[in-house]
Amino acid sequence: MSNVIIGEMYKQLKKKSIIIIALVAVIPFAFSFLIYAEPSFLEMDGEFGYLSYMVVMWQSMWSMFIPHILVVYLISCVTEDEAQGQILYEFSRIPDRGSLVLGRLMSIMIMVVGYIIAFFVSATAGFLAFITRTEHYNPSDVISHEEIVQLWTGFLILLLVVSLIYSISSKVKPIITLVIVIIGHFLLSNISYIENWKIIPGTLAYNMEYTVDSENMPLVIVYQSIILVALITMCLVYKKIDYKHMEVTF
Numbered sequence: 014m015s016n017v018i019i020g021e022m023y024k025q026l027k028k029k030s031i032i033i034i035a036l037v038a039v040i041p042f043a044f045s046f047l048i049y050a051e052p053s054f055l056e057m058d059g060e061f062g063y064l065s066y067m068v069v070m071w072q073s074m075w076s077m078f079i080p081h082i083l084v085v086y087l088i089s090c091v092t093e094d095e096a097q098g099q100i101l102y103e104f105s106r107i108p109d110r111g112s113l114v115l116g117r118l119m120s121i122m123i124m125v126v127g128y129i130i131a132f133f134v135s136a137t138a139g140f141l142a143f144i145t146r147t148e149h150y151n152p153s154d155v156i157s158h159e160e161i162v163q164l165w166t167g168f169l170i171l172l173l174v175v176s177l178i179y180s181i182s183s184k185v186k187p188i189i190t191l192v193i194v195i196i197g198h199f200l201l202s203n204i205s206y207i208e209n210w211k212i213i214p215g216t217l218a219y220n221m222e223y224t225v226d227s228e229n230m231p232l233v234i235v236y237q238s239i240i241l242v243a244l245i246t247m248c249l250v251y252k253k254i255d256y257k258h259m260e261v262t263f
Contacts, residue, residue, distance in 0.1 A: 015116075016116075017112060017113055017115075017116025017117060017119075017120070018116050018120050019122070020116075021116065021117055021121075022118035022120050022123065022124075024090075024091075025087075025090060025091070025120070025124060026116055028090055030086075030087060030090055030124065031124075032125075033086065034083070034124060034127060034128045034131060035129065037079060037083055038128060038131035038132050038134070038135045040079065040135070041070045041074070041132060041133055041135045041136035042135040042136070042142075043139075044070065044073070044139065045128055045136070045138075045139025045140060045142065045143040045144055046139065046142075047148060047244070048143065048144060048145050048146065048147060049142075049143035049147055050104075050151065051147075056130050057149065059147050059149065060148075060150065060151035060154055061140075061144060061149055061150065061151060061153055061154055062152055062153065063137075063140060063152075064156045065154045065156050065246070066087060066136070066140050066144060067133060067136055067137075067150065068156055068163075068164065069220045070132075070136045070240055071164070071167075073176075074132070075167065078191075078195060080125075080128070080171060080174075081174060081191065081195065081198070082191065083125075083128060084121075084125060084171070084174055084175050084178060085178060085187050085190055085191045085194070086185070086187075087121055087124050087125065088121055088178050088179050088182055089182070091117055091120060091121055091179075092117070092179065092182040092183065092238040094153060095222075098162050099256070107255030114249055114252045114253045115249070117179070118175070118176070118179055118249065118252075121175055122172075122175065125171070125175060141243075145216075156223070162234060163213070163217065163218050163219075163248075164219055165234075165238075165240075166215065166217040166218035166234075166237060166238070167218040169238060169241040169245075170201075170215050170216075170218055170241065172213075172241075172245055173241055173244055173245050173248070174194055176244075176245045176248035176249055177190075177193075177194075177244075177248050178190045178194070179248070179252060180248040180249065180251045180252040180255070183255060184255075201213070201215050201216055201218070201219055202220075204216060204218045212233075212236070214237045214240035214241050214244070215237065215241065216237070217233070217234065217237055221224040228255065
């Protein structure tokens with residue numbers, strides 16, 4: 014599987030995908046400068062410590078679908094050979110479909126993690142260079158337990174988004190998958206405010222105003238995490254089956 018990962022990463026370096034990742038990662042730094050400059054069109058309230066500012070920046074990027082768009086782009090780069098039929102060469106070179114599925118997914122995840130790291134480096138630079146010089150800076154501000162749960166659930170949702178788009182990449186065009194993800198985003202964000210829908214996995218990433226007894230919250234968190242991991246696994250199993258089907262079809 015390591016050979017698959019190295020091969021896919023080399024392909025992405027040739028396609029200069031890393032440049033796209035770097036350009037997208039600069040957005041938090043630019044936004045930090047806007048807060049510092051305080052242009053007339055931007056109204057910003059609240060105070061931030063370092064960690065709380067990171068949370069706000071990530072939530073802002075998430076609400077603008079920046080990670081979603083980047084994921085769709087990266088997966089389309091990795092799986093474009095499926096639409097062209099060139100995947101048959103990979104089948105002849107790597108007979109183990111499971112290794113091919115996981116290797117390609119890992120190469121995508123490495124790039125996604127690379128973006129996340131670059132994002133936090135960019136946001137940190139912006140925080141130190143600009144936010145600490147504004148009235149919004151509050152060194153005593155910290156993130157809450159609710160925000161930690163939101164970040165964890167949001168991370169699992171991002172993994173699910175990657176796995177889902179990857180699993181249907183040979184069947185659905187990238188723009189369609191992006192539309193599906195955006196629709197899912199709006200559904201979860203609205204469902205999360207309906208009390209009886211708290212059992213829907215992923216809702217904790219959008220609303221932490223618990224209406225369930227607080228003693229049950231650890232169980233709800235574990236339940237949603239298990240369901241999200243199960244859905245991720247199902248997507249990968251489907252992709253492996255899809256690869257076997259390609260071998261017969263072409």
